[in-house]
Amino acid sequence: MLIRPFELLVDRPKYVMGVAALLVLLSIFRLFEWPGLKLALEVDPSVQALLPQQGAELEKFESVRNRYSSDDLLFVAWIADDLFTPRKLAALKAFTRRIETMPGVEHVESLATAVHTRVYEDYTEVRAYLSDLPQSVEEATAVRDAVLDNPVYAGYLVSDDGRGAMLAIRFDPGLSARTLIRLVGEIKAASLDEARDVDQFVSGPLYVRLEISRLLLRDLFRVMPLAIVATLIVVGIGFRHIRGVVLPFMSNVVALLLTLALFVTCGNTLNYVNVILPPTVYVIGFAYAIHVVSDFDRHLTLGLDRVAAVRATIVDVVVPITLTAITTAIGFASLGLSDIDAIRLFGIYASLGTIFAWLAALTVVPAGLVLIPGGVGVRAVRRADQFGLQITRFVERRGRVLLACGALLMVISVVGTSKITVSTDYLENFPEQSQVRRNFERMNAVFSGSVPLQIVLESDSVDTFKTPQALRVVAELKNWLLSQPEIGGVYTLLDYIGVLEHALAPQMVDDDPVPASKDIASHLILLGGTEDIRRFAESGFTSTLLQVRARVVASTDLNKLTDRIQGRLDDLSPDVRGYVTGSSHLISRTLDEVTRGQVLSLLAALIPIYGVLVVMFRSLRFAALALLPNILPILAFFGILGWSGVTLNLTTSLVASVVLGIAVDDSIHFFARLREAARQSGHQREAVREAMSVVIRPVTLTTVGLALGFATLLSGELHSQAEFGLLAAVTIVVAWLLDITFTPALAYRYGLSDKR
Numbered sequence: 001m002l003i004r005p006f007e008l009l010v011d012r013p014k015y016v017m018g019v020a021a022l023l024v025l026l027s028i029f030r031l032f033e034w035p036g037l038k039l040a041l042e043v044d045p046s047v048q049a050l051l052p053q054q055g056a057e058l059e060k061f062e063s064v065r066n067r068y069s070s071d072d073l074l075f076v077a078w079i080a081d082d083l084f085t086p087r088k089l090a091a092l093k094a095f096t097r098r099i100e101t102m103p104g105v106e107h108v109e110s111l112a113t114a115v116h117t118r119v120y121e122d123y124t125e126v127r128a129y130l131s132d133l134p135q136s137v138e139e140a141t142a143v144r145d146a147v148l149d150n151p152v153y154a155g156y157l158v159s160d161d162g163r164g165a166m167l168a169i170r171f172d173p174g175l176s177a178r179t180l181i182r183l184v185g186e187i188k189a190a191s192l193d194e195a196r197d198v199d200q201f202v203s204g205p206l207y208v209r210l211e212i213s214r215l216l217l218r219d220l221f222r223v224m225p226l227a228i229v230a231t232l233i234v235v236g237i238g239f240r241h242i243r244g245v246v247l248p249f250m251s252n253v254v255a256l257l258l259t260l261a262l263f264v265t266c267g268n269t270l271n272y273v274n275v276i277l278p279p280t281v282y283v284i285g286f287a288y289a290i291h292v293v294s295d296f297d298r299h300l301t302l303g304l305d306r307v308a309a310v311r312a313t314i315v316d317v318v319v320p321i322t323l324t325a326i327t328t329a330i331g332f333a334s335l336g337l338s339d340i341d342a343i344r345l346f347g348i349y350a351s352l353g354t355i356f357a358w359l360a361a362l363t364v365v366p367a368g369l370v371l372i373p374g375g376v377g378v379r380a381v382r383r384a385d386q387f388g389l390q391i392t393r394f395v396e397r398r399g400r401v402l403l404a405c406g407a408l409l410m411v412i413s414v415v416g417t418s419k420i421t422v423s424t425d426y427l428e429n430f431p432e433q434s435q436v437r438r439n440f441e442r443m444n445a446v447f448s449g450s451v452p453l454q455i456v457l458e459s460d461s462v463d464t465f466k467t468p469q470a471l472r473v474v475a476e477l478k479n480w481l482l483s484q485p486e487i488g489g490v491y492t493l494l495d496y497i498g499v500l501e502h503a504l505a506p507q508m509v510d511d512d513p514v515p516a517s518k519d520i521a522s523h524l525i526l527l528g529g530t531e532d533i534r535r536f537a538e539s540g541f542t543s544t545l546l547q548v549r550a551r552v553v554a555s556t557d558l559n560k561l562t563d564r565i566q567g568r569l570d571d572l573s574p575d576v577r578g579y580v581t582g583s584s585h586l587i588s589r590t591l592d593e594v595t596r597g598q599v600l601s602l603l604a605a606l607i608p609i610y611g612v613l614v615v616m617f618r619s620l621r622f623a624a625l626a627l628l629p630n631i632l633p634i635l636a637f638f639g640i641l642g643w644s645g646v647t648l649n650l651t652t653s654l655v656a657s658v659v660l661g662i663a664v665d666d667s668i669h670f671f672a673r674l675r676e677a678a679r680q681s682g683h684q685r686e687a688v689r690e691a692m693s694v695v696i697r698p699v700t701l702t703t704v705g706l707a708l709g710f711a712t713l714l715s716g717e718l719h720s721q722a723e724f725g726l727l728a729a730v731t732i733v734v735a736w737l738l739d740i741t742f743t744p745a746l747a748y749r750y751g752l753s754d755k756r
Helices: 001-009 014-031 058-067 088-100 135-148 177-195 204-241 240-264 276-299 307-339 341-371 378-417 434-448 468-481 493-503 518-528 529-535 554-567 583-617 618-645 653-681 684-715 719-750
Strands: 074-079 104-110 115-120 124-128 164-171 199-203 451-457 489-490 541-552 579-581
Touching: 001 014, 001 074, 001 341, 001 684, 014 240, 058 276, 058 451, 058 579, 058 583, 074 177, 074 204, 074 434, 074 518, 088 135, 088 164, 088 177, 124 341, 135 276, 164 177, 164 378, 177 199, 177 204, 199 204, 199 434, 204 240, 204 276, 204 434, 204 719, 240 276, 240 341, 240 554, 276 307, 276 341, 276 653, 276 684, 307 341, 307 583, 341 583, 341 653, 378 618, 378 684, 378 719, 451 468, 451 583, 468 489, 468 493, 468 518, 468 541, 468 554, 493 518, 493 529, 493 653, 554 579, 554 583, 579 583, 583 618, 583 653, 618 653, 618 719, 653 719
Parallel strands: none
Antiparallel strands: 074 164, 074 199, 104 164, 115 124, 451 541, 451 579, 489 541
């Protein structure tokens, strides 16, 4: 039933190729925006794709964002020894006004917008620090001193040494990725234009994500072709004929373009996670196509004509390729249950891409084999057979040793797994000397920190955070926060009230920053409070926001800090409760939880694989034994992470999913051949030799091609992609070694081939 439809298509190869060509043209048409041929595929740097779609943490984050504002900011720093001069402050104000007029900019916080409250004999003046530009160096210095004397802005808008000024820019959250990237580019150009001789740069978590997105897309279109060329060179050398190069490429192009066209049509964008979707689909399709071409070559060497060889090939490969596609697609689809959009989309479209790759390998490749004339590399086929025979003889002699080595590998890997650190550090994507990384670290050193965190304190009573008791809680919490080495600055409602007290009632200022009564706090806020107070408190003063600036980036470090903070918040008085939130906190928390969740999804994917093996062997025991060669490469991967010190992060955790697809492909082909050979010969040794001689060539070509293809990621600019490529290449080679040694040894030892 399964084989028959594909056999019928052998009689209509031109029809198959015509349909494939039409699908390719339609996909290309969808992937480009007309007119102008602009690529519709985008990389989204927004925080939303990395956030969960539900849960208590998300509810807190959205609540704070609605009540106060987003902390996903772009920072622009100006640094100079003589920054506070009339000319340079005028340029800073002009730059601020220029940014404010840009469509998509929601708010700019700088010296030109920060409010300064001053009291004169007859009136109180509330105006921006740069409302009137200073006309002399003395006046400019007075502005600097006034800002540094303001605890709401000191260390934040102006560095403690007075050499730096910062702008914090908030964007409309509805901006598209492309618009945001363009807008940030315009801001960078405007800063360079207005700053002139002032040292200036753009930084912050949002900017780092933007740069990662830009480089991801650039690497995708630079490294992906290199990977494809590497794989095609390998199969060209391995097959020694044009069909072996052209048809895997054509098959994969069809599957990849269909997947991406559907991806774009549904309004999706690439991001930090699903950017590996294209190479994943290519990898899966490459393995399927290689098995078809290799089996065709084997039948040609037996004297069959092209059409007969294609028919025989379909009979041999349809079942194992279909079983492989089903298990791989289910494994990827399990990621679709994730609460994170980025992971969910990767799982769904990798699963769809697997199905497209399966269809293309069983339609486009056979049609091409019928249509494209030419001989076969008989010598290459015989060499592969000889290599397979040598391997099986070695396994026969050293079977027990190989099984012991497999067991030892398992033990070593399990021990290594216990040493794994789960952490994602997006800054480490860049080399130490890269401008992005140096600017981020410089922002941390010059100002109070580059990573915003938000701490919310809440109560059930109106005006709670005007009372001395509640403000005392804020003061003590701020002092504790500043004692934490990872924190560079804390800005609170109490600081704002203190500024008003200095301006409106200087005679009341003493060593205690907390007002003596609720009435005094209310009076100060009534007389001098501006819209700026909404940064720190709601209108009813039932909650207050502490704005924290941290100097750690890695998710594990940030999570340790926020766990410590939450522990301190849990010890607050019964009338006040608190929690940590903010985009950086939520991303860090999500990254580590999702990374662990992906590992669990991967383990869950082994269940349907086991089910397929049970159906194949009709034995629970032998299916369990056959599952081992699929589990060992994954264990080895996690062992490599633990022993090497490489962190398990959002990118590296996807290696196991990709490698599992390849390992399943190779082992299912081996066991399918083994089962068929056992039926024909009834002899265990002969069955293992026959199975190995058939699969050794496609398995080896797949391994070499994909290992080299993944290794090309080392030429990319992002450390995470290079790490992914290297780990994938190494793990695929480990899977190959296990498939040609441990797997046949297992078959010999436990008599798998004798089972019907």
